[in-house]
Amino acid sequence: MNVAKCSPEAITELLRNPLPLRLARGEDLNVLRPVQYLGNKQRSLGVILSAIEDLVSQGDAVFDLFSGTSVVSQGLTALGLKVSAVDVSTACCAMAQATLGVGRSNWMGSPSEMISSWQQASASPYEELTSKFAPWIGLEELALQARDGKALISAGQRVPQVWRTEGAESNLLRLFSTWNDAALLGSQRSLALLSPVVAGSYLGIEQAVTVDARRKAITEMVERGEIDGWQSSVMITALLAATSKAAYSPGKHFAQPHRTDASKNLNFHSGRALADRSVDIATTAEEFVRLLFRRPRPEQASEVLQMPVNEINADELKSRNVHLVYADPPYTAQQYSRFYHVLDTLALGVPHPLQIYRGAVTSGLYPNGRYFSPFCSKRQATPAFEELATTCYDAGATMVLSYSTSANGSTGNQRMISLDELCKIFFEVYGSAAVEVRELAHGYRQFNSGDSARPSRDDPEVLLIAHAA
Numbered sequence: 083m084n085v086a087k088c089s090p091e092a093i094t095e096l097l098r099n100p101l102p103l104r105l106a107r108g109e110d111l112n113v114l115r116p117v118q119y120l121g122n123k124q125r126s127l128g129v130i131l132s133a134i135e136d137l138v139s140q141g142d143a144v145f146d147l148f149s150g151t152s153v154v155s156q157g158l159t160a161l162g163l164k165v166s167a168v169d170v171s172t173a174c175c176a177m178a179q180a181t182l183g184v185g186r187s188n189w190m191g192s193p194s195e196m197i198s199s200w201q202q203a204s205a206s207p208y209e210e211l212t213s214k215f216a217p218w219i220g221l222e223e224l225a226l227q228a229r230d231g232k233a234l235i236s237a238g239q240r241v242p243q244v245w246r247t248e249g250a251e252s253n254l255l256r257l258f259s260t261w262n263d264a265a266l267l268g269s270q271r272s273l274a275l276l277s278p279v280v281a282g283s284y285l286g287i288e289q290a291v292t293v294d295a296r297r298k299a300i301t302e303m304v305e306r307g308e309i310d311g312w313q314s315s316v317m318i319t320a321l322l323a324a325t326s327k328a329a330y331s332p333g334k335h336f337a338q339p340h341r342t343d344a345s346k347n348l349n350f351h352s353g354r355a356l357a358d359r360s361v362d363i364a365t366t367a368e369e370f371v372r373l374l375f376r377r378p379r380p381e382q383a384s385e386v387l388q389m390p391v392n393e394i395n396a397d398e399l400k401s402r403n404v405h406l407v408y409a410d411p412p413y414t415a416q417q418y419s420r421f422y423h424v425l426d427t428l429a430l431g432v433p434h435p436l437q438i439y440r441g442a443v444t445s446g447l448y449p450n451g452r453y454f455s456p457f458c459s460k461r462q463a464t465p466a467f468e469e470l471a472t473t474c475y476d477a478g479a480t481m482v483l484s485y486s487t488s489a490n491g492s493t494g495n496q497r498m499i500s501l502d503e504l505c506k507i508f509f510e511v512y513g514s515a516a517v518e519v520r521e522l523a524h525g526y527r528q529f530n531s532g533d534s535a536r537p538s539r540d541d542p543e544v545l546l547i548a549h550a551a
């Protein structure tokens with residue numbers, strides 16, 4: 083095995099002369115990326131897998147820490163590995179369960195049967211919700227028929243919400259009151275989940291109602307014992323995919339919807355509103371169910387662990403005989419929980435009270451009590467990486483860590499830890515002779531598409547590999 087010895091001083095040189103990595107394997111990697119997700123590794127998956135393939139044998143147990151969209155986990159299962167996907171996000175865990183086939187039974191039904199049961203179960207909640215939002219859905223439909231993006235935006239700005247109740251009739255106010263009670267109790271009892279919060283902003287009004295009706299149907303089908311854990315994760319993942327596709331925001335995240343105040347030239351936004359609000363949630367979700375059914379059943383049983391990575395200890399890795407740990411943590415101060423809270427709420431099926439800042443809801447409509455990752459904190463990142471490196475070393479596992487460096491002069495988001503600092507940690511824990519750094523061919527997408535952040539696709543992406551003794 084070719085292990086490059088490197089000191090912090092040698093890293094700059096090494097990045098100028100990247101170690102040869104085999105190019106992405108020609109075969110179709112056959113992975114599904116359910117949602118648009120910042121920092122997902124779909125583009126670099128081929129090279130990541132090539133590097134890992136040299137370090138493992140068929141049937142080895144591996145961890146995919148910070149599994150996100152699960153594309154890396156899917157790639158690892160395609161290598162014949164036994165994968166444990168770990169992420170703190172409920173949406174990410176649903177996606178991993180669905181794509182990895184965790185708990186997939188030998189149920190003989192077809193996707194068409196599942197889709198048809200889902201349609202039937204969502205018919206009544208859909209009817210009830212549409213009747214409550216009827217005048218607003220009517221306005222939205224007229225605007226869509228007339229291809230009038232500005233009227234569409236205006237309908238979205240006027241629809242009553244739990245945080246903006248003006249103009250709400252009594253039946254809508256009752257819906258909001260049930261939503262508020264459920265949010266306070268953390269219960270799944272509310273008929274509406276997203277529509278009282280994001281209808282007219284991130285989603286169209288009819289789209290939000292469809293998502294809610296479909297999500298309610300899943301809860302009820304689980305309660306009636308009609309679907310198992312894997313089937314419910316398939317439907318949830320399909321809804322996540324449709325919601326992501328329809329999201330009316332830059333980059334399809336949920337940090338903030340497109341800003342559409344009257345002072346702006348709305349031509350761009352009108353076009354986007356027409357395109358995004360035209361996404362048919364039900365059809366898109368149903369197509370995704372079919373795609374998930376087509377995924378191969380992995381040879382090795384995988385698992386999904388919804389937990390903070392920093393709570394994993396060496397004994398847990400040892401008990402599973404983990405040979406290799408791949409990790410793709412966040413490196414900037416931007417919390418994923420800020421960007422994907424709508425997907426997490428949807429996956430959980432429980433409304434959250436909204437965060438109030440200076441007497442008002444936030445422009446991103448964030449829920450209270452979002453998760454804050456230590457990896458996104460300048461103060462906590464170093465100790466968090468030290469702990470992670472030590473845990474993996476103590477368990478006798480090789481570690482493969484993705485890192486994206488900030489290109490020279492890039493004004494993009496600052497990293498919480500530099501590559502030098504990261505290498506130092508791994509040199510100390512694994513010994514410098516056991517650590518190598520490889521540069522991948524292309525760059526990383528920045529979190530922000532705002533003015534201050536460059537579209538720094540040329541920020542080099544790196545793999546740090548620490549070999550177990």
Ligand SMILES: C[S@@+](CC[C@H](N)C(=O)[O-])C[C@H]1O[C@@H](n2cnc3c(N)ncnc32)[C@H](O)[C@@H]1O
Pocket residue numbers: 119120121122123124148149150151152153154168169170171174389390391392410411412418419455456457
């Ligand atoms: C860069 S993304 C991972 C992308 C993923 N490899 C993919 O290809 O889609 C980082 C992920 O880390 C998760 N995360 C952040 N802090 C975490 C923590 N302390 N424990 C577990 N997951 C965490 C986020 O929810 C997010 O999904």
